[in-house]
Amino acid sequence: MKKLLKFTPMFLLFIGLASCSSVKVAADYDREANFDNYKTFAFFKPGIDKAEINDIDKRRILRAIEAELMAKGYTKSQNPDMLVSIFTKSNQRVDIYNNAWGRGAWGWGGYGGWGWRTGWNNNQVSTTTEGMLFIDLIDADKKELIWQGSGTGSLETRNMEKKEARIKEFVSEMMLLFPPDKQ
Structure with a gap:
């Protein structure tokens, strides 16, 4: 029992960190596709060339996939069964925090008499870039989309090691959903 209690805090911390993934992922797929038939893949250059991201990050994404x-x-x-393509989008996310505590209202406000008092009523604005990565898997013979994964999360990072780790996180979280579990 003591051993169990000794490892409980570490286990709870691990569960907490695992559940706080900062990448939101989703996937959709063709229910008619037989994913057991797909064994080989290649990258679909025309689709990848259209992705609006720099070539260095494209290579990072493709290596991770x-x-x-x-x-x-x-x-x-x-001579693949499946073609892999990517698509990217980015949005500016603006968060406004209103710290309206203190004298931010109509009424008597200390030294100035009656009227609007600003006091500690200040807004804080935070802007981050939120990126979306789509991974498309295409049946090579039919040229039809069979699976699409998407990942959304913050892209703000200037450190190259962190950036590469972030890209790997995006891809690995999405690829956990492939192949789809048809139940």
């Missing part, structure tokens, strides 16, 4: 697919047992091929 390739690593995830290979870890799942897929093989990169010149």
Whole structure:
């Protein structure tokens, strides 16, 4: 019992950190597609070229996707069953925090008499860039979308190691949903 109590705080911390992923992911897929038939993949250059992101980040994303697919047992091929494409979007997210405590109202306000008092009533504005990454998996023969994953999260990072880790986090969280579990 003492051993169990000893590891409980560490376990709770791990659960708390795991549940606080800062990337929101979703996936959609073609229910008619038989994902057991797909064994090989290649990148779809025309689709990737249209992604509005710099070439360095494209390569980071593609390396992360390739690593995830290979870890799942897929093989990169010149004659693939599946094509991989990406699409990116970014939005500015503006959060306004109103710290309206103190004298921010009509009424008697100390030295100035009757009227509007601003006091500690200040707004704080925070702006961050929120990015979306879409990974499209396309049936190579039919040229039809069979699976799409999307990930949304903050992109603000100037540190290259953190940026690369953030991209890997986006891709790995999304690829947890592939192949779909058809139940």
